[in-house]
Amino acid sequence: xVGVRANKAHRDERVALGFLMSxxxxxxxxxxxxxxxxxxxxxxxxxxxxxxxxxxLFGTDWDGFGGQFGAxxxxxxxxxxxxxxxxxGGPLGVAIGLFFSELAPKRVAETFKPAxxxxxxxxxxxxxxxxxxxxVPFIARTFHAEGDGLLAAGIVLSIMILPTVxxxxxxxxxVVPNSLREGSAALGATRWETMSRVLVPAAASGLAVAVILGxxxxxxxxxxxxxxxxxxxxxxxxxxxxxxALTSEIVMDMGDAPEHSAFRHALFSMALLLLLIAMxxxxxxxxxxxxxxx
Amino acid sequence: xxxxxxxxPTVESLRSNNARSRRIVDKIATAALWGAASTIVLMLxxxxxxxxxxxYSAISWHFLTGYPSAANxxxxxxxxxxxxxxxxxLTLCFTLPIAVLAGVFIQEYxxxxxxxxxxxxxxxxxxxxxxxxxxxxxxxxxxQLFHWHFTALGGALTLTLLxxxxxxxxTQQALAxxxxxxxxxxxxxxxxxxxxxxxxxxxxAIGPLTTGVVLVSGxxxxxxxxxxxxxxxxVSYGASAYDFNPFHxxxxxxxxxxxxxxxxxxxxxxxxxxxxxxxxxxxxxxFNVVARVLGRQLTVRLTGKA
Numbered sequence: 045x046v047g048v049r050a051n052k053a054h055r056d057e058r059v060a061l062g063f064l065m066s067x068x069x070x071x072x073x074x075x076x077x078x079x080x081x082x083x084x085x086x087x088x089x090x091x092x093x094x095x096x097x098x099x100x101l102f103g104t105d106w107d108g109f110g111g112q113f114g115a116x117x118x119x120x121x122x123x124x125x126x127x128x129x130x131x132x133g134g135p136l137g138v139a140i141g142l143f144f145s146e147l148a149p150k151r152v153a154e155t156f157k158p159a160x161x162x163x164x165x166x167x168x169x170x171x172x173x174x175x176x177x178x179x180v181p182f183i184a185r186t187f188h189a190e191g192d193g194l195l196a197a198g199i200v201l202s203i204m205i206l207p208t209v210x211x212x213x214x215x216x217x218x219v220v221p222n223s224l225r226e227g228s229a230a231l232g233a234t235r236w237e238t239m240s241r242v243l244v245p246a247a248a249s250g251l252a253v254a255v256i257l258g259x260x261x262x263x264x265x266x267x268x269x270x271x272x273x274x275x276x277x278x279x280x281x282x283x284x285x286x287x288x289a290l291t292s293e294i295v296m297d298m299g300d301a302p303e304h305s306a307f308r309h310a311l312f313s314m315a316l317l318l319l320l321i322a323m324x325x326x327x328x329x330x331x332x333x334x335x336x337x338x
Numbered sequence: 339x340x341x342x343x344x345x346x347p348t349v350e351s352l353r354s355n356n357a358r359s360r361r362i363v364d365k366i367a368t369a370a371l372w373g374a375a376s377t378i379v380l381m382l383x384x385x386x387x388x389x390x391x392x393x394y395s396a397i398s399w400h401f402l403t404g405y406p407s408a409a410n411x412x413x414x415x416x417x418x419x420x421x422x423x424x425x426x427x428l429t430l431c432f433t434l435p436i437a438v439l440a441g442v443f444i445q446e447y448x449x450x451x452x453x454x455x456x457x458x459x460x461x462x463x464x465x466x467x468x469x470x471x472x473x474x475x476x477x478x479x480x481x482q483l484f485h486w487h488f489t490a491l492g493g494a495l496t497l498t499l500l501x502x503x504x505x506x507x508x509t510q511q512a513l514a515x516x517x518x519x520x521x522x523x524x525x526x527x528x529x530x531x532x533x534x535x536x537x538x539x540x541x542x543a544i545g546p547l548t549t550g551v552v553l554v555s556g557x558x559x560x561x562x563x564x565x566x567x568x569x570x571x572x573v574s575y576g577a578s579a580y581d582f583n584p585f586h587x588x589x590x591x592x593x594x595x596x597x598x599x600x601x602x603x604x605x606x607x608x609x610x611x612x613x614x615x616x617x618x619x620x621x622x623x624x625f626n627v628v629a630r631v632l633g634r635q636l637t638v639r640l641t642g643k644a
Contacts, residue, residue, distance in 0.1 A: 061532075076460075078471075156375060156378065160378065161553065163378070166619065170560070170615050235364055235368065271599065295566065299567075322471075326462055326463055
């Protein structure tokens, strides 16, 4: 009797392990399939429609139906908007991370934290709508301009990456051993000196990861950006001029581009480019983390 | 002469001057950090108040349950709200089993090794795939390759890929919160590993697990970019607002906010967008509250911990 039950438990164990491992394997399969399908569809433009990759990357003329596939305006738009978001949202996020790990009294942290969680939960389309109806008119009034453009997109993105940067930098700062804080205080450093000269350098690789994941979030963000960019397929002349990004242009054109057309293939190439950037950022994160462990 | 002596800085005066300026810098920095953190909260309050003020007049029973209108004012978002929940439900059906099992594997079973590294690296990579790129992958596979056209199922499968990593992380964190002694006690009583997971670890982790799952659900509810080209930007006009056929096109509320702004012909498009934005915001708040309350309740009920 006991033997039978033990046998059954043993068999259950085997079956369970089978399920556990196949579920885990789905993750590997998923990313492999995504890479494969996008690598194939994203390069059709080059070997089927005979558009040179150089024209795609550096050309500035874009006309989907006219066969002009220079994606440089979108690449520039994506990079500038993301750069802006990182310059503003990066330091601000790290500062607020410092606040939560070093300064915030428990009660304050408990009231502020849920606010950040709600900010994470707000859908990107709602951020876009807020940007369009709240921020764009404000910019238009302040600068006597159209209002939509890279400045608006950069500000919206700064806000959207904040929760990511805040929580990851807080985590990175919390794992710095207390002995460093105590040692610094014992040498007579003020709290700010401890933060800026001891904790931030000690947590540097973790903070770098926080900012890199912020970059990843910003460059892939679509609708919030699309609503406030103004959607002009030209190289932007200023932060206040209408522009477009890789993501926003895909959303704008995908519905119009017919299946199997070079137009649609060009949009797949833009998606492939975004995917490659994301993979590059993951690699960067691994490099940053490896530096910490050695 | 006396003045010269007075003006000559002594080591003592230097130190105190320096100490004072350092203290001032510290005060300023502290104030700045408090200010930065408060900005976040003030910003959220601004968003919430603004969306309520703008959207509240659009909300009515008719708006929440009625059909969208093609050209006239007064359309509702009933099917869209239903579709958002329906696609969320479908997505959870796929995501939960896979992600929880994978999380259990990584956290409880897998020793360090190549397979585990591969799974974790895949999860990280999946997590950084932008949602629009995932949407195009869904378009390539479900719409172009399978010829499903725009479907609720295609949308849900795309969202599954997008949210697997977050769900797995949530599971891992919940499992990590269970004390090691539970595992030792269970195994010590002769339970197998799987019995331990099923009867000791998962019940103890159910509180934080639920909190995490509901929070991720909130994000699935508001997802837009991955759905426009997989589940589509229109609703199917069937006999009722509730179309359970997973092979029909299913525009969600978030996608509706986008399509209304982009191409609607109705004169009250702004009004509808404001109303939709408010409903989405309220849902985010609801998901957050439910996550907290439910997580706490379950923890109390299943573990006896307060």
